[in-house]
Amino acid sequence: MLRGVNAIETRELRKEYRGRAVVDGLSLTVGEGEVFGFLGPNGAGKSTTVKMLLGLVLPSGGEARVLGGSPADPAVRAQLGFLPEQFRFQTWMTGEEFLNFHGRLAGMPAGELRRRIPEVLEEVGLGGRGRESLGGYSKGMLQRCGLAGAILARPRLVFLDEPTSALDPIGRVEVREIIERLRAQGVAVFLNSHLLSEVEQVCDRVAFVKAGRVLEQGTMRELMGGVIPVEIRMDTLSPALHAALARLGEVRHTDSNTPGRTDVELWLQEEAAVPAVAQAVFESGARLYALTPRRPDLETMFLELIEAPGDGAPAQAQPAREVVRG
Numbered sequence: 001m002l003r004g005v006n007a008i009e010t011r012e013l014r015k016e017y018r019g020r021a022v023v024d025g026l027s028l029t030v031g032e033g034e035v036f037g038f039l040g041p042n043g044a045g046k047s048t049t050v051k052m053l054l055g056l057v058l059p060s061g062g063e064a065r066v067l068g069g070s071p072a073d074p075a076v077r078a079q080l081g082f083l084p085e086q087f088r089f090q091t092w093m094t095g096e097e098f099l100n101f102h103g104r105l106a107g108m109p110a111g112e113l114r115r116r117i118p119e120v121l122e123e124v125g126l127g128g129r130g131r132e133s134l135g136g137y138s139k140g141m142l143q144r145c146g147l148a149g150a151i152l153a154r155p156r157l158v159f160l161d162e163p164t165s166a167l168d169p170i171g172r173v174e175v176r177e178i179i180e181r182l183r184a185q186g187v188a189v190f191l192n193s194h195l196l197s198e199v200e201q202v203c204d205r206v207a208f209v210k211a212g213r214v215l216e217q218g219t220m221r222e223l224m225g226g227v228i229p230v231e232i233r234m235d236t237l238s239p240a241l242h243a244a245l246a247r248l249g250e251v252r253h254t255d256s257n258t259p260g261r262t263d264v265e266l267w268l269q270e271e272a273a274v275p276a277v278a279q280a281v282f283e284s285g286a287r288l289y290a291l292t293p294r295r296p297d298l299e300t301m302f303l304e305l306i307e308a309p310g311d312g313a314p315a316q317a318q319p320a321r322e323v324v325r326g
């Protein structure tokens with residue numbers, strides 16, 4: 001078994017379709033046992049990247065190493081699990097038959113499959129439902145069954161493409177728990193999801209892609225540069241208070257559209273500055289209704305990066321609302 005290598009490493013990976021680059025010099029690293037969020041708008045090249053990493057699509061250029069080897073190597077592929085976004089299930093099979101079929105394709109011995117299938121069905125919340133035909137499964141049950149298929153052969157790296165799109169909130173929490181269990185077992189997870197709050201809760205690191213290139217990658221803290229966004233709600237914002245807030249941090253947005261109410265988003269460098277914000281509001285004579293430090297969230301980062309103009313290079317925030325720069 002390969003040890004001490006990254007789960008995924010790509011350098012200047014490229015895929016062209018009819019002369020058009022849909023993955024255009026993509027470089028990223030996913031550590032062993034890391035849960036990695038791969039984020040980007042529709043058409044950014046995420047699925048194409050995943051297909052190259054699985055050895056299903058041949059790159060037009062660059063390099064990709066998966067578990068220290070080539071994605072084209074069957075010994076590497078045998079250690080990968082994959083839940084595609086749109087999966088065609090054989091509706092006439094039962095859940096157990098489906099898993100048995102996939103396990104045999106993965107080269108698992110019959111005896112091991114007999115033990116493992118009830119175990120994974122239990123793990124994905126389908127315990128006792130394996131004898132029912134897939135044609136009678138709900139969308140959420142099918143997605144759980146696909147997930148069972150992805151982890152059946154105890155992979156070292158699992159690709160999950162929108163694994164919770166068909167699930168209710170309870171199902172989503174359960175999938176998060178499954179991902180956390182995989183991490184605890186040292187399995188790396190490459191997660192494509194549009195549900196940013198979900199990615200935020202489970203991923204160690206994330207990469208943002210746009211037009212086939214990685215704009216940023218890192219931990220949440222690295223990506224936000226240690227910034228603490230604070231929401232302030234008060235009755236009015238005088239020019240003097242605006243200037244005072246701008247001395248304490250960066251005034252990102254102000255919204256005075258509702259009469260008698262002004263919302264400000266201020267980015268501070270440290271939590272210790274929060275009391276000074278309250279003090280500044282108080283000294284200006286404004287009435288303070290809320291002062292809420294927020295965790296940096298992926299949605300804010302995503303919108304900033306993805307909506308940035310030009311060639312996709314990280315840039316200043318775009319005006320989601322009325323913006324006043326500090």
Ligand SMILES: Nc1ncnc2c1ncn2[C@@H]1O[C@H](COP(=O)(O)OP(=O)(O)OP(=O)(O)O)[C@@H](O)[C@H]1O
Nearest residue numbers: 017018022023040041042043044045046047048049
């Ligand atoms: N086989 C193909 N032939 C031609 N163009 C393709 C092919 N596969 C993908 N593309 C194009 O490549 C671009 C990237 O597609 P891809 O599916 O990788 O994006 P994505 O980031 O996964 O999008 P989404 O979030 O919508 O699933 C799209 O413009 C798509 O039309």
